[in-house]
Amino acid sequence: MNISVELTLTPLxxxxxPAIIQFIKRLRESGLTVLENPLSTQVYGDYDTVMKVLHKEIKTALEAVERGLLYIKIVKSDRSDYEPHF
Structure with a gap:
């Protein structure tokens, strides 16, 4: 099953x-499809593979900050090829 995950790391x-940059760099190194925009990072791939990477990298990212929030949205489909039609 493929998923699309949108992540927003907000160190308080x-x-x-530096914490955001390192988080994104580690996600890029994972071999997954990773796209960024100014407000969030999207990760695409097989559910088990994505969740295994996120399990490790979210923990590392949260340990790197004193306080922080991490917003996660998960969609059950690979939306990596989405293009707006307007």
């Missing part, structure tokens, strides 16, 4: 950029 601290 002044020096927030």
């Amino acid at each position: 601290q002044d020096d927030f950029e």
Whole structure:
């Protein structure tokens, strides 16, 4: 089963950029399809593979910040080829 996951990491601290950058870089290195925009990062792939990567990388990302939020949306389908029609 393929899934699409949208992630938004929000460190609640002044020096927030390094934690976000490292999180995205580690996701890119996972071999999964990863797309970014200014507000979120999307990860696409097989459910078990994506969740295994996220399990590890979310823990690492949260350990790297003093306080933070991580918003996650999961869609049951691979939406990596989505293009708006407007």
